[in-house]
Amino acid sequence: MTHSLHREGSPESLERDYAVFIYPARGYNYKGCAPKVRRLVEIVYQVGPANMIATTLRQNLYSGVSPEAVLDSIREGVRVFSVFNSREKIKQLLALFKEADQGISIVVSGLIDRVREIASEVGLNPHTLNVSLGIHGNTDRLPPGEVRQFTTMCGHGMVSPHLVRDIIRKVKTHKTDTWEGSLTLAKPCTCGIYNPYRSQALLEEMTPIYTVDRW
Amino acid sequence: MIIYKPICVGCGRCHPFCPVGAIHFEELKSVVDQEVCYECGNCLRVAVCPVDAIAESPHVYDYPRALRKYFSDPNATHAVTGIQGRGTEESKTNDVTLRCGPGQVGIGIEVGRPTLGMGLVDIQKITRALAENGITEIEENNPIHSMIQDPATGDLKPELLNEKVLSAIIEIQVNRDRLADVLKTLKAVSTRLDSVFTLDVYTLLEPGLTIPREVLDIIEAEGFAWRPNAKINLGLGRVSE
Numbered sequence: 467m468t469h470s471l472h473r474e475g476s477p478e479s480l481e482r483d484y485a486v487f488i489y490p491a492r493g494y495n496y497k498g499c500a501p502k503v504r505r506l507v508e509i510v511y512q513v514g515p516a517n518m519i520a521t522t523l524r525q526n527l528y529s530g531v532s533p534e535a536v537l538d539s540i541r542e543g544v545r546v547f548s549v550f551n552s553r554e555k556i557k558q559l560l561a562l563f564k565e566a567d568q569g570i571s572i573v574v575s576g577l578i579d580r581v582r583e584i585a586s587e588v589g590l591n592p593h594t595l596n597v598s599l600g601i602h603g604n605t606d607r608l609p610p611g612e613v614r615q616f617t618t619m620c621g622h623g624m625v626s627p628h629l630v631r632d633i634i635r636k637v638k639t640h641k642t643d644t645w646e647g648s649l650t651l652a653k654p655c656t657c658g659i660y661n662p663y664r665s666q667a668l669l670e671e672m673t674p675i676y677t678v679d680r681w
Numbered sequence: 682m683i684i685y686k687p688i689c690v691g692c693g694r695c696h697p698f699c700p701v702g703a704i705h706f707e708e709l710k711s712v713v714d715q716e717v718c719y720e721c722g723n724c725l726r727v728a729v730c731p732v733d734a735i736a737e738s739p740h741v742y743d744y745p746r747a748l749r750k751y752f753s754d755p756n757a758t759h760a761v762t763g764i765q766g767r768g769t770e771e772s773k774t775n776d777v778t779l780r781c782g783p784g785q786v787g788i789g790i791e792v793g794r795p796t797l798g799m800g801l802v803d804i805q806k807i808t809r810a811l812a813e814n815g816i817t818e819i820e821e822n823n824p825i826h827s828m829i830q831d832p833a834t835g836d837l838k839p840e841l842l843n844e845k846v847l848s849a850i851i852e853i854q855v856n857r858d859r860l861a862d863v864l865k866t867l868k869a870v871s872t873r874l875d876s877v878f879t880l881d882v883y884t885l886l887e888p889g890l891t892i893p894r895e896v897l898d899i900i901e902a903e904g905f906a907w908r909p910n911a912k913i914n915l916g917l918g919r920v921s922e
Contacts, residue, residue, distance in 0.1 A: 469794060471912040472879045480910050491774035495921040524756060563917060571774045571918035578911050582890040585915065592890045593916030594781065596772040596789075596883035598908040599900065602867065603877035607797055614795055622755040623700060623796040623847060624723050632697035654698060654723050656755050 469623065470575035470659060471598045475615045477577060479668065484556040484576035485621075485659040486510070488546040491571060496543050502568035504540045509566060510548050513559045518548035519658025526658045528649050547621070551663040553580060561588040575659075615668055621657035629654070635678045637669055644669040682718055682725060682741075684711050688734035695724045695735060700796050700847065719798055719847045720746070721753040745844045748801070751824065752846035771852065772883040777918040786860050786896060787883040790867065792876060793848035799876030800845045801828070801837060807851060807878070808835035810870035816863055820852035857884075857895055864903040880905070883912075 470485045488506050490499040510518060517527045522539040525531040540546075550556045556574065563572055574581050578595070585592050601608065608614065609627040616630045617623065633647040642650070648665035684695075684704070691709045696702075703717035704724065713724075715738070725735045741750050750757050770778070771787060781787045790807060793799035804825065811817070812835030819826050830838045855863060860882070867880065884896050890913065900907060 469791065469879070471881055471908070471910065472791075472795065473910060474795075477909055487773060489770065489773045489918075491770060491777045491918065493922065494774065494777040495919065497922050499921075560915070563915075567917075569917070569919035569921055571776055572915045573773050573912055574915060575910065575912040577909055578890070578892075578913070579909070581911075581913050585890055585913075590915050590917070591888060592886050592913050594772045594775040594883055594914040595886050595890070595892055596787075596881055596912040596914075597892070598911065599864075599880040599882060599905045600908060601795065601877050601879050602871040603803075603874040605877055608795070608877060617796050623794055624721065624755065625796075626698055626700040626702075626723070627796060628699065628702055629697040653727050656726070 469618065469621045471596055472601075472618055473575070474611060474618045479615065479664060480577050481553065481580065482551045482667070483661050483664045484550045484574055486548045486550065486556070486559065487573040487575075489571040489573060490543060490545065492543070495569060498542070499570060500540050500542050500544070502570050503544055503546060504537055505566055506563065506568055506570060507537060507540065507546055509559065509562045510546070513550070513555050513562065515548040516551040516661045516663050517652060517658050518546065519656065521545045524656050526652060526655065526660075528652060528662070547658045549659045549661045551661055553584065557584045557587060560584060560590060564588055564590055612672055616651060616665060619660045619665065620655035621659050622655070624654040624656060625651055625660060626654070634669065634673055634676050637673045638676065638678050644673070682713050682720060682722065683736055683738045684713055685734045685736065686710050686712070688732050690732055690734075692731060694729045694731070698723050698727050698729065701798050718749075719753040719845065720749040721847055722750070722756065726756070745841050748841065748844050749846055752849050772912060772914055774918060775883070776914050776916045777920050781854060781883060781885065783885060784857055785854060785884075786857050788853045788855070788860070788863055789881040789883070790851040790853070790878050791848055791881075792851065792878040793846065794877070794879045796847075797876050798845060798847045800843075801841050803874050803876050804828070804849060804851065805835065805837045805842065806873055807867070807870055808837065810866050811835055811853070811863070814862055814866045816853065816855065816859070816866065818853050818855055820854065823850060823852045825849055825851050857899070860896065860899045861903055864900070864905060868903065
């Protein structure tokens, strides 16, 4: 999950992409945390995430799992990961989290300037920042940056660059559309922070400029 | 991972899901290249095989190959740490743990990311370079710590050096005045790696989500740049145990 801060893309694209983590701390507030996390997850559902997962079920928002099943699965030590696709939603979420005051660590991964603005607007005083200093080493071996915009949306690197190219080819050849293609790309992501809305926008932007090697 | 040849119908649906392209056709059937496979389990988990021909290899938990699974499968619980994942909670719960306090910085070196994978020998190149420069504060609760045979030299256990994993995180925590040494070391060793690493730094914030100038000055002075997006702990956690 370390990887959400390394999400790649233009600032314009990242404006629509905020990962949120609900994180009880082992040895500090694990005991008795289940009802607190449940309350926070109810708020997540109330605001409407672009994707989410609870570590108890590991099934994302598009897997067919019901909110009731997710809420019922919550037990001590569960962590919940989600992603939101607008500034308005993340602001609403953080205001409700502040009001709920459950004492569980909340982490937002997104544009620093936007989070700074929103934190100020809702009266939060952020505590710790984890900033990316980029990719180093034998970077010639990496897939191109536009493919990494998709692959880095999964916190565990489970979205394959080969799958991104396959979906682009299928959209280009009308075997799928940009939304269904984005849901397929979200499927391997067991951390639930692959943002299919941003993925759809990226596919719409990229598909016309890509050529395919087989029809 | 393995694909049972007699069952496989050769549709190829599983191929693009492999993050490292380990699945290919052989005599019209899909086959997993055991050398390339990281045992991440993605091909099985996404359940695209129409005939259930994909399974976990019977040797996946043999040591040291088991490290592939522990470090590459996000749903696997690591045998050393007993938790899912390859690292610790780092900055995510720093508002209650205060692991990284005033005047300190945490550094995460995630080797093999994004989605490239790496031989553990790359980890050793980094741990050796850090040790040569007197940086031995590798996080004890991170599984990498248990793989180091000699902290003074940064040598890994020799039986691990031919293994590979999708990614692993070297976590370090130092006082801010040593951040420059760490960054210099990483810049130098980065030219000798076969794979890549993503680099991150975490620090306490000043009021108003202000990043300490001292930290930014060191990052800039060492020739690094920070991305416009970051992971931010909002300070809503409390100790209740």
